[in-house]
Amino acid sequence: MGAAAVACPLPARAQQPAAVRKVGFLYPGPGSAVTVRLEAFLEGLRNAGYRVPEHLEIIPRFADSDPARLPSLAAELVDRNADVIAAVSTAAANAVRAATTAIPIVGLDLETDPVATGMIASLAHPGANLTGFFFDFAEFRGKLLELLKEIVPRLSKIAVIWDPNSGPAQLKSVEAGAEAMKLTLEKLEARNVPEMHQAFDAAKRAGVDAVMILSSPFIGANTKLIADLTLRDALPAVTLFSEFARNGGLMSYGPNILDIYRSVGGIVAKVLKGNKPADLPVELPTKFELVINLKTARALKLEIPANLLVRADEVIE
Known part of the structure; x- marks a missing residue:
């Protein structure tokens, strides 16, 4: 031995x-x-x-x-x-x-x-x-719009909050998706916390039906703040960061x-x-998670379709 x-x-x-x-x-x-x-x-x-x-x-x-x-x-x-x-x-x-x-x-x-x-x-x-x-999947941004449309059937005007430090690619794909769905876009910039507050104030004044928050390191690091602002203004919102929904935002859909x-x-x-x-080949996400905060939906007086709840990877009660 x-x-x-x-x-x-x-x-x-x-x-x-x-x-x-x-x-x-x-x-x-x-x-x-x-x-x-x-x-x-x-x-x-x-x-x-x-x-x-x-x-x-x-x-x-x-x-x-x-x-x-x-x-x-x-x-x-x-x-x-x-x-x-x-x-x-x-x-x-x-x-x-x-x-x-x-x-x-x-x-x-x-x-x-x-x-x-x-x-x-x-x-x-x-x-x-x-x-x-x-x-960077152009079709993915359209998927976020479709999910919002399922929850907010009256959706016609949407604010898209984006961080210019991340470049314009995401915004362009959202613009194309909104045009295809005949939605009016209110484009708002947010590079830092004060600008995020200003963006939500502008969205509220514009009378938007919902908000989509695009991806950036700044946004990913401030999901709690953003969720709090959507609740303050009673705005249905979606982003790809799951922490957003877990922190009180309505919904997230994206890679883990x-x-x-x-x-x-x-x-x-x-x-x-x-x-x-x-x-070394570049790696891409292959799995996407849908997280829905049912408690927030009730607070916003929104009815989540049963078929959407069935598709969700996580439902927060």
Whole structure:
């Protein structure tokens, strides 16, 4: 038995990296807003056999919702000689791309088409030093409009609140969907908390029937605030962040955000094991969750169709 133990060392020991590797993590919002997501990212790394601090040093940098800070933060990560950098959002990924062509980059971007914007060559073969997890389905925004229409049959005028820091791609797809459904759009910008309050004030004054909140790191970090504003103004609303519905908003429909961060951790692990970003196919969401807050629907005096409740992955009573 002793000889066998020497001849066949433990698999966990054999798979340990030879040295501690450095992983940069660049996030455009405040650090306080990303704690749970960063833990999901680390879980993805742990699932691949990497642990902190035995195998990895995580170097987090947060822009506190100021895009102008991203280039200097990206440069810091490059100066720290990170082995790979995870960058959340288009702006963060582009900041790192501008700072290095040598260090592998794993992007997480829910707002843009990476091929159309020139970030990568193709989904199957990204090329250069960037791969990651992306999500930009034009038809998806139309699906959000259809869900609102099912709950608010009288829907004719809708406010769409969007963060210009995330780029115009989402807004353009919503405009196309609204035109097809003959809906009037009230387009409102919100880059920060004061502007979010102003956007809801403007939506209320405009007399909209419902609100759609598009995706951005700022919006994803402030789902409780946004849910509170929809309740204050008695406005049916939808977004892709499930935390919104769990925090009191009417409805959410989108990919599981924590699963995405786990996937990004897994992609970073593949890079650490020697895979080149140029040859690592981009990952896309395959599962979407519908969450409906029935308590909020009752408060808004809305009747949720039975067939919609049956389709829901989660119903909050």
